[in-house]
Amino acid sequence: MGSQEVTNWQGKHVTVAGLGVSGIPAAKVLHGLGALVTVVNDGDDERARAQAADLEALGVTVRLGDGATLPEGTELIVTAPGWQPDKPLFTAAAEAGVPVWGDVELAWRLRGLDGxxxxxxxxxxxxxxxxxxxxxxxxxxxxxxxxxxxxxxxxxxxxxxxxxxxxxxxxxxxxxxxxxxxxxxxxxxxxxxxxxxxxxxxxxxxxxxxxxxxxxxxxxxxxxxxxxxxxxxxxxxxxxxxxxxxxxxxxxxxxxxxxxxxxxxxxxxxxxxxxxxxxxxxxxxxxxxxxxxxxxxxxxxxxxxxxxxxxxxxxxxxxxxxxxxFTPDAHRIAHVADVDRVAYVDDSKATNTHAAEASLAAYESIVWIAGGL
Structure with missing residues (x-):
């Protein structure tokens, strides 16, 4: 499915991998463009079932608890970004010659769709x-x-x-x-x-x-x-x-x-x-x-x-x-208070060592209170 076909989605069999912040909008957009959309999802919990019901009401097919099998007739997979490249679904897609796009790729291809x-x-x-x-x-x-x-x-x-x-x-x-x-x-x-x-x-x-x-x-x-x-x-x-x-x-x-x-x-x-x-x-x-x-x-x-x-x-x-x-988001070396001439800084957004190191380097003398992994 090359870029020359991007304006004609009618009847295209598209599999969307993953319910979530990118999968649900992608499924709705593709369905609205006339594609035949199947959503596959590893999880099958209460939240997933509620999301599936909303999509099925629109006419989208949803398969819960089975994110590994490539649906028959799939011409394109649109995946949530977090799905790892070595998942069986993508192995099957590669063997079948089915391209895999992320939500960013889909958005890039759909630019200018309205002329x-x-x-x-x-x-x-x-x-x-x-x-x-x-x-x-x-x-x-x-x-x-x-x-x-x-x-x-x-x-x-x-x-x-x-x-x-x-x-x-x-x-x-x-x-x-x-x-x-x-x-x-x-x-x-x-x-x-x-x-x-x-x-x-x-x-x-x-x-x-x-x-x-x-x-x-x-x-x-x-x-x-x-x-x-x-x-x-x-x-x-x-x-x-x-x-x-x-x-x-x-x-x-x-x-x-x-x-x-x-x-x-x-x-x-x-x-x-x-x-x-x-x-x-x-x-x-x-x-x-x-x-x-x-x-x-x-x-x-x-x-x-x-x-x-x-x-x-x-x-x-x-x-x-x-x-x-510009005002930075919360938890990014945010000054919280001064107590007994000691400044307290909230940098809980630093979720890896590289980020923590950068923030610590902003001060000459520190006591680091750390938690998590």
Missing amino acids: REPAPWLAVTGTNGKTTTVQMLASILKAAGLRTAAVGNIGVSLLDAVLGEERYDVLAVELSSYQLHWAPSLRAHSGAVLNLAPDHLDWHGSMEAYAADKGRIYEGNRVACVYNVADKATEDLVRAADVEEGCRAVGFTLGAPGPSQLGVVDGILVDRAFVENRQKNAQELAEVSDVTPPAPHNIANALAAAALARAFGVPPRAVRDGLRD
Whole structure:
């Protein structure tokens, strides 16, 4: 089922793998387009049965407790991003020559279905900092007067964004390694890999496979591949990517930037990538104090967001205003209280060692209260 067939879903046999935040909307959208949809799900609990009943009332077939068997006649599988690539369902699909798409791939293929010019995607991935960076990016784009939204792995459905009535000039898209694995034809306007550290290796099978899936975000980029100067693995992914002619590698650094980089000079966020004569010139974008909180890893997030926004042609003032307007989500090195001259900080969003290390580095002297795995 190639891209040339994407406008004709009538009678196509599509299997949706997984009930949940991506599976249910995908099933409803595909059914609405005239596809013959079967949803398969491993679980068969009370919640799954209620979800199944809602879909069956629409005319969607649902098979609970059997996510391993490929339904007869399947021409395409649309999978929830968390389903591992080695599941028997996908083995059977490979043997039968049936393509597998994720919800991101489906959304990408359905852009412009209503005849409107689809909004370009500015895409962000990385082991940590994705959500904050995408939210910063959306704030900057809004400050430039652009109609935009932060969507994707951030919890806002890409399907809703590309098929809803709201018209966007550009989308700020957070993508996980899972989503990128199942998005073979995604081609962003510009993309960024913020950092790479071992994560989800049980799902990907190896660090190399994990990195390769992250690197998919650069494939086909038109204007800029944004990488982390301090994390050589991200630059290696740029070098390996097949991009459109004229697309540039743009680095971000907490130090003074070289040509084609964004960085920090004397407390100022500076652009030496999207300026005339970048060998000699630099453009001030914002002050470190405009970033909340001004921790090193968050300054890096701001520089990555600024690079993507500048790649889209956003003026310097919008970068400053967007960063000033941005408020981070809860539990991200959030100051809770001062007791007996000791500051208490909530950073419970740090769910892996890489994230915790970055947050701890924001303070000179700490007592770490840790829990979980």
